[in-house]
Amino acid sequence: MAKLDIALIQTACGPSPRRNFDKALSLMASAVKKGAKVICTQELFKSRYFCQQESYELFKLAEPVTENSATVKELGAFAKKHKAVIVASLFEKRAEGVYHNTAAVLDADGKYLGKYRKMHIPDDPQFYEKFYFAPGDLGYKVFRTRYADIGVLICWDQWYPEAARLTALMGAQIIFYPTAIGWLPPDKAVYGERQHASWETIQRSHAIANGCYVAAANRVGFEQDPAGKDGIEFWGQSFVADPYGTVIKRASVGKEEVLVVPVDLDVINAKRVQWPFLRDRRIDSYADILKRYADGQE
Secondary structure: OOEEEEEEEEOOOOOOHHHHHHHHHHHHHHHHHOOEEEEEOOOOOOOOOHHHOOOHHHHHHOEOOOOOOHHHHHHHHHHHHHOOEEEEEEEEEEEOOEEEEEEEEEOOOOOEEEEEEOOOOOOEOOEOHHHOOOOOOOOOOEEEOOOOEEEEOOHHHHHOHHHHHHHHHOOOOEEEEEOOOEEOHHHHHHHHHHHHHHHHHHHHHHHHHHOOEEEEEOOEEEEEOOOOOOEEEEEOOOEEEOOOOOEEEEOOOOOOEEEEEEEEOHHHHHHHHHOOOOOOOOHHHOHHHHOOOOOOOO
C-alpha cells in the first residue's frame, strides 16, 4: 500500500495495568474505525511510568514477551480481528533478574513478527531506567508488515542519529518511537519550551536525514513521584513527520487522543531522489564514529 493511515495512541495511565490495557484496546478500536492500518502505543502503556523510583517491588509489573505470552496473544487477536498492525511497548521479563524495555510487533493477520529491545537506557532524575532495564541486545530491527516496512525505536533512542540511520538503512519506511517524556515541575518554567522543541526537532531531523516518516507516541497527564515531592507532567504532543521533516499532525499537550495520520509511502522515494543523502554518504570516512570520543585517543 502506498497510501495508508497510521495511528498513535496518547493516553494517561492509572494504577491498574488491566484497566490501562483495556483503555488502550478501546482507543485502538477507535483508531481502526477511523481507518488506521498501523497503530502504535506510547512507551510502557500498561502502567504508570514506574521508573520515577527504584523499587524491587515494581519488577512484578514485568511479563514475558513471546509469541505465546498472554499480552502478545491478546494483541494478536485484536490485530487479526481488525486487520491492523500493532506496535506495543511492554516491560519484558526475559529471565530471573534480566528485564528489558521492549516493543512487540503484530502483523495484520495477528502473527507475532518479533520484538525490539530499547538500546539506549537513560539514568536521570525521575527517569531511573538503568535500575530496571538491561540494554537491548537484538540490534536495530525492521518489521515487514502487510502495509509497510516499519522500524521501532523507543524513547531515549530518539536522541541518537545513529539509531535512526541504521534503522532506515535496513529499509524502514516509518520509524515509530513509543515514548514517555515530560517536564519535571521545577524545570518547566525555565527549560520546558526548549526541552519540547529539542525533542521534536531531533526527530524531525531524523525524518529529513533518512528520507522516511517518523511517528512519536507520547503519554499525557501528571504522574506523582511516589515520594510525594515532585512528579512528571507528560507533555503529550504525539506527532508524525513526513520525509521532509514537516509535522503532518500533532496531538494536544494535555488530552488523551487517538491521532490518525495519512502517509504516502511514495513520497519516500521522491524525497530520496531529490535529496540523495543516502547516496552521498562517505562510509569510508566514518570509522571514528565507533569511538566514544574522536579526539585522537582511544
